[in-house]
Amino acid sequence: MAKIWDYDVNELKKTKSGKIKILERMINYGPDKGEKISLSMTKKYWDKLHLFERSRKLMELLIWGKYRFSPKTKKSYWMN
Numbered sequence: 757m758a759k760i761w762d763y764d765v766n767e768l769k770k771t772k773s774g775k776i777k778i779l780e781r782m783i784n785y786g787p788d789k790g791e792k793i794s795l796s797m798t799k800k801y802w803d804k805l806h807l808f809e810r811s812r813k814l815m816e817l818l819i820w821g822k823y824r825f826s827p828k829t830k831k832s833y834w835m836n
Contacts, residue, residue, distance in 0.1 A: 775797070783807055
């Protein structure tokens with residue numbers, strides 16, 4: 757289940773914060789063979805998930821079709 761090596765999965769499933777941690781691990785490290793990442797749970801807990809930057813951007817693109825929540829940079833990379 758979701759590459760959780762440092763927690764008891766059965767205990768995590770009992771709490772909201774545990775479910776969020778399982779979802780984070782599934783997105784960051786990939787689900788185990790045969791598992792699927794729940795779209796509804798991902799949308800529901802989106803603001804509470806601590807994801808790797810690339811995983812967050814990919815999920816934003818897959819779910820909403822754009823980088824919806826990524827902060828916009830004010831830095832200009834073009835040289836004058």
